[in-house]
Amino acid sequence: MKSSRAVWLCNGGMLCIAFVGSLIPVYLTTFGETFGNLSKHDLGRIPATMFIGAFISILISGPLADRFGAKRFAVGGMAFCVIGLLSISLAPSYTVLLFASGVLGLGAGVLDMILSPIISALCPENRVSAMNRLHAYYCLGVVGIVLISSLCLYLQLPWRWVIAFFALMPLTLGVGFLGTSLPPLVHPDHERYRLRHLLLRPRFYAALCMILFVGAIEEGMGQWLPAYSESVLGYSKSTGGMALAGFALFMGIGRLYSSFIIQRIGPYATVLGCAITCTVFYTLASRATNPAVALSACMLVGLGCSVLWPTTLGMTADRIPQGGATMFSFMAGVGNVGCILAPWSEGVVADEKGLRFAIGLGALSPFLLILLVIAIWFSDSRHDPKAVVH
Numbered sequence: 514m515k516s517s518r519a520v521w522l523c524n525g526g527m528l529c530i531a532f533v534g535s536l537i538p539v540y541l542t543t544f545g546e547t548f549g550n551l552s553k554h555d556l557g558r559i560p561a562t563m564f565i566g567a568f569i570s571i572l573i574s575g576p577l578a579d580r581f582g583a584k585r586f587a588v589g590g591m592a593f594c595v596i597g598l599l600s601i602s603l604a605p606s607y608t609v610l611l612f613a614s615g616v617l618g619l620g621a622g623v624l625d626m627i628l629s630p631i632i633s634a635l636c637p638e639n640r641v642s643a644m645n646r647l648h649a650y651y652c653l654g655v656v657g658i659v660l661i662s663s664l665c666l667y668l669q670l671p672w673r674w675v676i677a678f679f680a681l682m683p684l685t686l687g688v689g690f691l692g693t694s695l696p697p698l699v700h701p702d703h704e705r706y707r708l709r710h711l712l713l714r715p716r717f718y719a720a721l722c723m724i725l726f727v728g729a730i731e732e733g734m735g736q737w738l739p740a741y742s743e744s745v746l747g748y749s750k751s752t753g754g755m756a757l758a759g760f761a762l763f764m765g766i767g768r769l770y771s772s773f774i775i776q777r778i779g780p781y782a783t784v785l786g787c788a789i790t791c792t793v794f795y796t797l798a799s800r801a802t803n804p805a806v807a808l809s810a811c812m813l814v815g816l817g818c819s820v821l822w823p824t825t826l827g828m829t830a831d832r833i834p835q836g837g838a839t840m841f842s843f844m845a846g847v848g849n850v851g852c853i854l855a856p857w858s859e860g861v862v863a864d865e866k867g868l869r870f871a872i873g874l875g876a877l878s879p880f881l882l883i884l885l886v887i888a889i890w891f892s893d894s895r896h897d898p899k900a901v902v903h
Contacts, residue, residue, distance in 0.1 A: 518693050520635060523628045524650040525686045526587065529594050530628075531654025532679050533621040535761070536598075537563060537614065538736045539662045539754045540672050542743060547672075548607040553740075553868070555607070557860020560736045562611045564853040566618025568846050571626045575842020578627055583695040583838070586627045591687030593620025595680045602677035620683070622849065626842045629823075633830045633841075634696040641780055641827030642772040648823040652765030652815075656758045663754030711833070711840055719889050720829040721847045723784075726882040727821040728851025730791050733875040734798075734814045735760060736856035737868065741811065745868050746804040756808055760815035767819025775820075780828050781890040783820060788886060790817035791879035799873030811872075817879070822848065851878070 537544075537560050544559060545551040570593075578586045597617025604610040629644060636643035658679070665675045711717050738760055739753030748756070767787075775783050794817055798810035826844060833840060855878065859871040 518689075519631065519695055522587070522686060522689050522693060523631055523647060525682070525689070526590070526624045526628045527647060527650035528654035528657075529591065529683045529686065530621050530624050531651045531761075532598070532658050532682065533563065533594065533617050534651075534732075534735070535655045535658050535757065536601075536662060536676060536679065538739050538757060539659060539666075540676075541736075541740055542750065543666075543672055544607075544610065548610060551607065553860045553863045556740070557736075557857050557863075559611065559614050560732070561853050561857040561860075563614040563618035563621070564732070564849045564856075566615035567622030567625060568618075568849045568853065570619040570622035571842050571846040571849060574623050575626050575838045575840075575846075578630075578838040578842075582697075583627050583631050584690060584693075586623050587631075587690040587695070588687050590620045590623030590627065591683040591690065593617070593623060594683035595687070596620070598676055598680040598683070602673040602680075622845070625845045625849075626838065629826050629845070630838045630841045631695055633827075637834075639772075640830045641775060641824055644823035644827040644830075645768045645771040645775075645820055649765050649768035652761045652768060652819070655761030656765065659754050659758035659761065663751045663758070666754060667751045711836060711843070714833065716832055716889075717829070717836075717840070717843075719885070719892075720825065720832075720844060722885055723825045723882065723889070724822070724844045724848040725851045726878045726885065727818070727825055728848035729855040729878040730788075730814075730818045730821065730851075730875070730882070732852040733855035733859060733878060734795070734811060734818075734872070737859055737872065738811050741868055741872055742808055746808055748804070748808065756812055759812040763812055763816035764819040767816050768823060771820040771824065775824070780824050781886065784824055784828075785883065785886045785890070787817050787819070787821055788879045788882040791821075792876050792883065793817075795876035795879065796873065799869055799876070821882075 541556050541559065545556055574586050593616060597613055597620055600613035600616055601610060604613050628647065632643050632647045633640050662675060735757065738757050742748045742753035742756045743750055771783070791814055794810045794814045798807050798814065801807040801810060826841065829840070829844060830836065855875065859875065862871040862874055
């Protein structure tokens with residue numbers, strides 16, 4: 514029963530991360546209007562600042578969680594999310610908004626770091642599938658919050674009140690984690706790898722490169738999709754929010770059904786196929802002259818990238834089961850570097866070349882992932898042929 518409750522609390526934590534990742538892009542153009550007709554570069558700094566906060570907290574909290582246990586960090590992550598959401602709702606200026614976004618990122622980073630190793634410890638026999646189920650709740654959270662916030666935009670409800678309202682969920686979950694026992698992050702029969710041991714494993718560096726490209730693929734489209742829909746394709750704000758919901762819905766569907774695909778063709782072939790799919794849809798989204806076709810391609814990137822993040826985590830946990838929270842923190846941290854660089858660089862490129870060109874440039878990330886996965890697949894198959902199948 515306690516194990517089941519811990520799983521459900523982790524699922525709720527993924528919903529909170531979805532809140533962090535989705536509220537800002539939905540209200541990105543609203544922030545631009547509220548705080549003085551901000552440029553696309555300035556708008557790109559808002560989600561980038563959030564991911565910088567996430568990156569910092571991930572790297573700091575991971576090794577500490579291995580020492581002091583998961584509960585403190587699960588509760589602390591929820592507390593930062595509450596503070597960040599309330600601070601955004603009260604922000605009087607663009608500078609304060611950036612600071613509040615960073616605080617929100619701190620909370621999301623701690624949660625992003627701690628939830629995956631908890632699930633890995635709870636489900637050691639099927640880590641890849643369990644990781645995909647956990648991260649499917651991120652997608653469900655994105656769909657739910659985008660639908661609600663889009664309805665709020667349509668009803669013209671004050672955005673400050675809407676964002677403050679969403680602080681209730683991390684507050685409730687934080688209380689829930691306080692009363693729940695959580696497992697050790699490394700099985701008692703295994704000796705946990707310290708950072709120096711991880712840094713001696715070439716496979717760990719390969720996993721870091723994979724998650725870097727995966728973060729860029731997800732957020733390069735996810736953070737700019739509403740703005741691209743509105744400013745380039747000519748749709749309304751509410752339609753842009755609904756497009757992001759569609760992006761997340763496709764992502765959730767892919768993660769929920771990923772176990773059926775992975776069991777049949779293996780994780781390597783799954784990741785390779787998804788990377789190819791993302792390359793195709795990124796290109797179509799930027800080049801299609803029909804707005805409906807372009808918007809559909811944007812949303813279908815969500816299906817293509819759906820299993821990439823959790824499957825990369827699960828594959829790495831299977832290859833390095835002694836990694837603990839330290840391993841997950843470095844992977845999440847590097848993944849968030851991709852999340853930082855993609856929307857920020859696309860904003861810079863958009864100011865010079867236009868947002869359509871910037872979205873097309875996003876196809877570079879899945880293309881590089883294709884080359885990397887082929888190299889890793891070949892290397893791993895030489896050392897352990899069974900590992901690339903199961």
